[in-house]
Amino acid sequence: MVEIFKGGAFLINGKLIPDDEKGVAELKRLGRVVSPDDGRKKTMSWAILSAHNSGDEQNFKLKFDSMTSHDITYVGIIQTARASGMDSFPVPYVLTNCHNTLCAVGGTINEDDHVFALSAAEKYGGIYVPPHLAVIHSYNREMMAGCGKMILGSDSHTRYGALGTMAVGEGGGELAKQLVGRTYDMARPEVVAVYLTGSPRNGVGPHDVSLAIIAAVFEKGFVKNKVMEFIGDGIANLPVDFRNGIDVMSTETTCWSSIWKTDGKVREYLETHGRGEDYRELSPSEGSYYDGVILVDLSTIEPSIAMPFHPSKVFTIRELKENAADILAKTEEEANKAIGVPGLSVKLREKLRGGEIFVDQGIIAGCSGGTFNNIMAAADILEGASVGNREFSLSVYPDSQPVFAELVKNGAIGKLIAAGAIVRSAFCGPCFGAGDTPANGGFSIRHTTRNFPNREGSKPSDGQIASVALMDARSIAATAANGGRLTAAGEGEGYNPKPSYFFDRGIYAKRVYDGSGKPAPEKALITGPNIKDWPPLPELTEDLLLRIVSYIDDPVTTTDELIPSGETSSYRSNPLRLAEFTLSRRDPEYVGKAKAVQALEQGRQKANITPDLVLIYERIKSILGYEDAKPEQAALGSAIYANKPGDGSAREQAASCQRVLGASANFAREYATKRYRSNLINWGILPFLVQDPSALKTGDFVFLPSIREALLGKADAIKAYVLSTEPDLAPAGGRARGGASEIRVSLGSLTDTERHILADGCLINYYKHPE
Incomplete structure (x- = not known):
């Protein structure tokens, strides 16, 4: 069971006391007087952040x-x-x-x-x-x-x-x-306590706990851009590998960072890895104050599955099997809407045969699944079993060569191979679509981090679709032992005894180059033909004219949709080549439309003002009354609208690809993560917020007079004018002016540095100026 409490709470004698009337009375009874402001400085998060901060207590300037x-x-x-x-x-x-x-x-x-x-x-x-x-x-x-x-x-x-x-x-x-x-x-982040109690039953793994937490908080945005601070007596009942598995998935809650109370097990982990000096006990101080609370009773967590296409689409495996037809039908409906490709659909109900769900593939891999304890557990479940010689296959990727070596010594690799599993090297490919791509229509269960659309490598634009559900390694192994019939790991499954583990540091010493602190300036960088410099990017002009070239009304838009993963990864070192894939899976017409706007802007820079652009400026002058408006002082850039863009990966290319195609701004109701919004800013894309999306549509022009002044002057509300591509039709929203409407947009909270980066056009331009 996972419960969330939105109000604040104090940590007193190891227990959380709500910051409400009843809680305050309890504090007085205990003779404790602690203010929220003082309590916020008693958390583990505050101790670490303040030690790395050169700013003030509300506006952090951090060095890592x-x-x-x-x-x-x-x-x-x-x-x-x-x-x-x-x-x-x-x-x-x-x-x-x-x-x-x-x-x-x-x-x-x-x-x-x-x-x-x-x-x-x-x-x-x-x-x-x-x-x-x-x-x-x-x-x-x-x-x-x-x-x-x-x-x-x-x-x-x-x-x-x-x-x-x-x-x-x-x-x-x-x-x-x-x-x-x-x-x-960044501004000081709020801190949410994740209070763990109890002990997970045998057969339940870290992915099961992670998915339960994600399901409880994601859609509510409960920990968005906050720190998750893990405390409670349940931590002591978890091996460090188990903790790491929960922790790495905290990203899928949209939190900013995480921190856990440390103990002797962490000390032992660091000592085993030859770094005992890096241990110190971390614990929140008495009276710590949290801005919210998540209570997790580990003993109540069941083997679970996150259905396509998001880690928050969680059901217990028991619940899914009991209501298979209904849940699969609902999942199909939501998944097909997320794909948004006419004529292409996920058909999960085809996997239901004789009342049982059959999957095509199992994967245990990466930073979440490929850990020593997960693979040991899977090997024990599969000992003496067979994955079968039909459609179902199982691949296992240990997360490092030292872990691989220990799995060999402990017999796990032999058990897996004997059962028919394929064991591979350390690789993140199954997590983002560059390894073990299923057949068209395939259904894969994976202990990896994400199951977004096409995250398994399929290409909807080419008529391909497959889907991924997230499950723990233990239940994947139980499913594999049943030849692909979806199965939850049972109480007796998943090893309990602690296996021996020796970390062989020499495996890294023989291959890893460690030149830290020893630069050799005389060395030359070796660049292949695909490695290109960033193209020049312009600074922000006094006025700005935008054209909306894509309008996405999905509830959330992932970075995978903004710039696909998988095969595009090979071109990440070539900005212009990679940009050709921008929005290719979500809006295949985007690149062509963006390039058309970019061509107009390139012509404007050479004083080649097209008749269409002249007409737009005539409308700006006559309808809006801006007699001084002229193309010479207003760059023309492309823009997109999306309700909530940027969920998922940190990849900056989700912003830079738009930018090298001439994008100047994005419009959104909100941005899914801080990291995506930061990417926009660092690449000179204005991250506008708009309250009424109906005021915009594909093809509209948006004129922002004196935008540079508004940006640097820290204006809260910025005046913008939407010019419909149909001159006699005023778009909805705002105040109509004969084919145009006035709306207000904002840029949200920006630091002074971020404002100057946006004004300069990108981070590289900003650094060309002396401090």
């Missing part, structure tokens, strides 16, 4: 202890930092190669990126982890995380809270800021 990126993000980050004046990595920077690992698409370009990263680690003083050796978060858990530290990563699942590290997943621009000695700036 180390950073990490993988091979579909690090090239762009290093290129941005180089263009911004970086001459060495100021903190340890881990460059892993766990996404474009297979080098299967695009000829030499994936391995060219790896060669580039090694040369960058040598030149600037970094840490290079070769392909197949470890997934990004496993390496950082094993080698970098420590109690009281902060780590910044360019992957959204950068979460090491169970090891006492506040870790944050962000877009590349935020890492580039750290690389040039600047700070990560």
Whole structure:
């Protein structure tokens, strides 16, 4: 059972006392007088954040202890930092190669990126982890995380809270800021207590607990951009691997970061990994105040499944099997709406045969699934069983070579292979569509992090569709033992005894290049033909004219829809080539429309003003009364509208691809995550908020007079005019003016630095100016 409480609460004698009339009376009875302001400074979160903060108590300016990126993000980050004046990595920077690992698409370009990263680690003083050796978060858990530290990563699942590290997943621009000695700036985040009690029953794994929490909080936005602070006596009942598995999935709640109370098990974990000096006990102080509470009784959690297409679409497996026809029908309806491709549909009810649900594939992989304890549990369940020789298949990816070695020594790999499972190397591909893509119409169950549309690698634009449900490794193994018949792990399944585990540091020592703190400026960067510099981007003009080229009315738009994962990953080092895939799975017409607007702007810059643009300015002058408006002082950019864009990955390309195609702004009711909004800002895309989406439609022009002045002047409300493409038809919303309507938009909260980045046109331009 997971319960949420929106009001604040004090931690007194290990128990949470609500900040309400009854709770205040209880505090007085106990003789405790604690204010919320004082209590907020007693949390673990505050202790760590304040130790890394050079700003004031409400506006943080943070510097991190180390950073990490993988091979579909690090090239762009290093290129941005180089263009911004970086001459060495100021903190340890881990460059892993766990996404474009297979080098299967695009000829030499994936391995060219790896060669580039090694040369960058040598030149600037970094840490290079070769392909197949470890997934990004496993390496950082094993080698970098420590109690009281902060780590910044360019992957959204950068979460090491169970090891006492506040870790944050962000877009590349935020890492580039750290690389040039600047700070990560944000307002003080609220902190929500996640109070764990009880002990999970045997057969229940970390994914089951994670999914229960995500289901309870995601749609309510309960922890959006907040810190989740895990406390309670239930923590002691969880192995560290189990804690890590829950923690990494906290990203799917849309929280900003996480932190856990530490204990002897964390000390033992760090000592096993040769880093006992990185341990210290972390615990909230008496009187800590939390802005909200999530209560989790671990003993009540059941084996669960997150149905397509989101980790929050959670049912217990028992509930799904008891109501299979109804739940599958509802899932189909919602999934097909999310796909939004005419004539293409998910047909999950076809998987229902004889009252049982049959799946086509099982995957246990990555930072959430490929851990030692998960795979040991799966191996024990599959011992002596067979996955069968029909449609169903099972692949297992240990999350690092040291873990792989221990699984071999403990007999797990032998059990899995004997059962018919395929065991592979450390690779994140199944998590984002670059490995084990099912057949068209396939239904895959995975202990990975996400199950968004096409996250398994299918291409709806080519008439392909498959779907993924998230499940724990234990229930995946139980399903595999039944030849693909969906099965929950039982009370007696999933090993209990603690196996021996020895971390062989030498596996890394023999292959990982560690040049941290030892830059070699004379070394040359090695760049393959696909590695390109960022194109020049213009600064914000005094006025701005936008054209809406895509309108998305889905409740939430993921970063996978903004820039697809999978095969596009090979082009992440080539901004213009990658941009060709922008919105390709959600709005295939976007690229062509954006390029058409960009061509008009390129003509405007050369004083080649087209008749259509002249007509628009005549309307601006005659209808709106802006006699001084003229194309020479107003750039023309494309824009999109989406209700709530940016859920999911931290990839900055969800913003940069729009930008290199000439985008100047996005409009939204709200932005799904801080990291996506930060990406927009760092790439010079104005993140407008609009209250009435009906005021906009595809093809409309939006004129924003004196936008630069409004931005730098910190205007709360900004005047904008929507000009319909049908001159005699005024769009809905706002005050109509004969084919135009006046609306108000806003930019939300912005720091002074963010305002100047937007005015300068992007982060790279901003850094060309002296501080």
